[in-house]
Amino acid sequence: MTFTHTLGALAAAALLAAPPAWAQAGAKLKVGFMLPYTGTYAALGSAIENGFRLYVQEQGGKLAGREIEFLKVDDESDPSKATDNVNKLIKRDQVDVIIGTVHSGVAMAMAKAARESNTLLIVPNAGADAVTGPMCAPNIFRSSFSNWQPAYAMGDVAAKRGHKKAITITWKYAAGDESVAGFKEAFEKGGGQVVKQLNLPFPNVEFQALLTEIAAAKPDAVYTFFAGGGAVKFVKDYAAAGLNKTIPLYGAGFLTDGTLEAQGDAAQGLLTTLHYADGLNTPRDNAFRLAYAKAFKLQPDVYAVQGYDAAQMLGVGLNAVKGDVSKKAEFGAALKAAKIDSPRGPFTIAKNNNPVQDFYLRKVEGKENKSIGIAVKALADPGRGCKL
Numbered sequence: 001m002t003f004t005h006t007l008g009a010l011a012a013a014a015l016l017a018a019p020p021a022w023a024q025a026g027a028k029l030k031v032g033f034m035l036p037y038t039g040t041y042a043a044l045g046s047a048i049e050n051g052f053r054l055y056v057q058e059q060g061g062k063l064a065g066r067e068i069e070f071l072k073v074d075d076e077s078d079p080s081k082a083t084d085n086v087n088k089l090i091k092r093d094q095v096d097v098i099i100g101t102v103h104s105g106v107a108m109a110m111a112k113a114a115r116e117s118n119t120l121l122i123v124p125n126a127g128a129d130a131v132t133g134p135m136c137a138p139n140i141f142r143s144s145f146s147n148w149q150p151a152y153a154m155g156d157v158a159a160k161r162g163h164k165k166a167i168t169i170t171w172k173y174a175a176g177d178e179s180v181a182g183f184k185e186a187f188e189k190g191g192g193q194v195v196k197q198l199n200l201p202f203p204n205v206e207f208q209a210l211l212t213e214i215a216a217a218k219p220d221a222v223y224t225f226f227a228g229g230g231a232v233k234f235v236k237d238y239a240a241a242g243l244n245k246t247i248p249l250y251g252a253g254f255l256t257d258g259t260l261e262a263q264g265d266a267a268q269g270l271l272t273t274l275h276y277a278d279g280l281n282t283p284r285d286n287a288f289r290l291a292y293a294k295a296f297k298l299q300p301d302v303y304a305v306q307g308y309d310a311a312q313m314l315g316v317g318l319n320a321v322k323g324d325v326s327k328k329a330e331f332g333a334a335l336k337a338a339k340i341d342s343p344r345g346p347f348t349i350a351k352n353n354n355p356v357q358d359f360y361l362r363k364v365e366g367k368e369n370k371s372i373g374i375a376v377k378a379l380a381d382p383g384r385g386c387k388l
Contacts, residue, residue: 027066028066028067028068028069029063029064029066029067029068029069029096029097029318029323029325030069030071030093030094030095030096030097031052031068031069031070031071031095031096031097031098031099031314032070032071032072032073032089032090032093032095032097032098032099032100033045033048033049033052033070033071033072033073033098033099033100034072034073034075034085034086034089034098034099034100034101034106034110035048035049035072035074035075035099035100035101035102036074036075036076036077036101036102036103037072037074038074038076039076039077040077040228040229041077041102041103041228043258044102044125044258044303045074045101045102047298047300047301047303047304047307048099048102048124048125048303048304048306048307048310049072049307050292050295050296050298050300050304050307051124051292051300051303051304051305051306051307051308051309051310051311052099052124052307052308052310052311053070053311054291054292054295054296054304054308054311055308055309055311055312055315056068056311057295058291059315063311063314063315063318063319063323064315064318064319064321064322064323065322065323066318066323071089071093071095073085073086073088073089075100075101075103075106077101077102077103077106078106079103079105079106079108079109082105082106082108082109082110083109083112083113085106086098086100086109086110086113086114087113090113090114090117090119095119096119096120096325097119097120097121097122097314097325098110098114098119098120098121098122099122099124099307099310100121100123100124101123101124101125101126102125102126102303103126104126104127104128104131104147104174104175105128105174106126107123107126107128107131108128108130108131108135110123111123111130111131111135111137111140112135114137114139114140115135115137115139115140118139118328119139120139120141120325120328120331121139121140121141122141122142122143122310122313122314123140123141123142123143123144123310124142124143124144124303124306124307124309124310125144125303125306126144127144127145127146127147127149127175127178128146128147128174128175128178129146129147129148129178129381129384130385131146132146132350132352132353132354132381132383132386133146133352133381133383133384133385133386134384134385134386136352136353136383136385136386136387136388137388138328138329138332138353138388139328139332140353141313141332141335141349141353142353142354142355143306143307143309143310143312143313143355144275144306144355145274145275145354145355145357145381146178146354146381147174147175147178147179147182147252148178148179148181148182148185148381148382149182149275149357149359149379149381150179150182150252150253150254150272150273150274150275150359151178151179151180151181151182151183151186151223151225151252151273152182152183152185152186152376152379153186153273153359153361153375153376153379154183154186154223154250154251154252154272154273154375155182155183155184155185155186155187155188155189155190155192155223156186156187156189156190156375156376157250157271157273157361157375158183158187158190158192158221158223158250159186159187159189159190159191159192160190161221162220163187163192163220163221163248164191164192164193164220165192165193165195165219165220165221166183166187166192166193166194166195166219166220166221166222166223167194167195167196167197167198167214167217167219167221167222167223168180168183168184168194168196168197168198168222168223168224169198169199169207169210169214169222169223169224169234170198170199170224170225170226171199171200171201171202171203171204171225171226171230172199172200172201172202173202175225176199176202176225179225179252180194180197180223180225183223184197187223192220195217195219196213196217196219198210198213198214203229203230205229205230205233205234207233207234207237207238208237211237211238211241211243212241214243214247215241215243218246218247219247220247220248221247221248221249221250222238222243222247222248222249222250223250223251224249224250224251224255225251225252225254225255226251226254226255227254227255227257227259228258228259231251231254231255231256231259231263232259232262232263234255235249235255235256235259235263235266235267235270236263236264236266238266239265239266240266244266244269248271249270250270250271250272250273251270251271251272252272252273252274253272253273253274253275253276253302253362253369254274255270255272256270256272256362256364256369257272257274257301257302257369258301260364260367260368260369261367267364268364268365268366269363269364270363270364271361271362271363272361272362272364272369273359273360273361273362273375273376274302274359274360274362274369275302275344275347275355275357275358275359275360276301276302276305276343276344276360277360277362277369277370277371278362278368278369278370278371279368279370279371280343280344280345280360280371282343282345284341284342284343284345285343285344288300288305288308288343289343292304292308300343302344305342305343305344308342308343309340309342309343309344312340312341312342313335313340313349316334316335316338316340317331317332317334317335318331319334320333320334321334332353335349335353336348336349336350336351340355344357344358345357345358348378350380350381350383351383351386351388352381352383352386352388353388354380354381354383356378356379356380357378357379358374358376358377358378358379359374359375359376359379360373360374360375361373361374361375
C-alpha cells in the first residue's frame with residue numbers, strides 16, 4: 001500500500017470514528033415531551049406542548065437548521081413511574097432534549113436522571129425549588145418559576161399594603177411548604193409576622209375546621225397556595241364563610257389560573273401574583289395570543305407561555321452551538337447571556353438556570369386575571385444549595 005493510500009485509509013477511519021459536526025446538524029433533533037396527557041393535569045400538558053410547537057412552527061419547523069422529531073411519554077403525574085418513564089426517552093429513544101414536566105415530584109426524578117445521563121432538560125412548569133437549587137446542573141434549565149418566586153412577590157405586596165399579622169393555609173406537601181416559606185420570608189422582611197401556618201393533607205379539601213380557626217384568630221390577611229379543584233373549593237368555601245368580607249385573601253397565581261369559571265362570584269376581586277397575566281396588552285403578547293388562538297382554537301394561559309418559552313430557550317442555545325447539543329457549556333453560556341423575548345415580558349436566565357422575571361399583581365375581574373401593576377421587578381430565585 002502506498003503512503004497516499006495509507007493516509008486515505010486513516011482519514012476514512014477517522015471519519016467513521018467521529019462523524020463531522022455537519023452530519024449531526026443534518027440529523028433530526030429528537031425532542032422528548034414528558035408531560036401529563038391524562039388525569040388532573042392533562043390540560044396543562046397539552047398547553048405546554050401547544051406552546052412549544054407554536055414557536056417551532058414560527059421558525060419554519062426547525063431550530064438551528066435542524067428538523068424536529070417529537071417523541072411523547074405520558075408521565076401520568078405519578079412520581080413512582082417517573083424514573084421508568086424518563087428512561088424510555090433517554091435510553092430507548094435516545095432523545096437530545098427532554099421537555100417536562102408539570103408535577104414537582106415527577107420533575108425531581110427527571111432532574112436526577114438528566115444529571116446522571118447529562119441529557120438536556122428544560123422544565124416548563126414544575127416549581128420545585130430543588131430543581132434550580134441543590135439539584136441544579138449545567139444541563140438543567142427552567143422556563144417557568146420556582147415555588148419561592150410568586151410567593152415571595154406576594155409576601156412583599158402584603159407587607160407593603162400594611163398588613164402586620166397573616167395566617168397561611170395550604171396542602172402539606174413540597175409545593176405548599178415552599179410557597180409558604182417564600183411568602184413568609186418577604187412578609188417578615190417587610191415588617192409583618194406569620195402568626196400561624198395551617199395545612200391539611202394533599203389532596204384533602206375539607207376546609208371547614210381551618211376556616212373556623214381563621215375566623216377566630218382574626219388575622220389582617222390570609223395567604224394561600226392551592227391549585228385546580230382544591231383552589232376552586234377553597235375560594236368558594238372562604239366566601240361562603242363570609243371571610244372574604246373581613247379578611248383579605250391573597251394567593252400565588254395558581255389559585256385563580258384556569259379556575260375562574262368554576263369559582264364564579266366567589267373569586268371576584270382576589271389578588272394574586274404570577275409571572276403572567278391577562279390584559280398585558282403588549283405587542284409581543286398580543287401577537288402570541290392571536291397566533292395561539294388561530295393555531296389551536298383556544299386562549300393561551302401561563303402554561304402555554306412556559307411551553308413557548310421552553311422552545312425559545314432551546315432555540316437560543318442551539319443557535320449558539322450550531323445545533324450541536326453535545327456542547328452543553330456553550331449552550332448554557334449563551335442562555336445566560338440572552339434576553340428571552342417572552343409574551344410575559346423579557347426575562348433573563350440566572351446562574352442557577354432559573355428565570356429572572358417580573359411578577360405581576362393581578363386582580364380577578366370577571367373571568368380574567370387582570371394585571372394591575374408589577375409586584376416585584378426582575379425577581380431572581382436565590383438558588384439556595386445550587387453549586388453551579
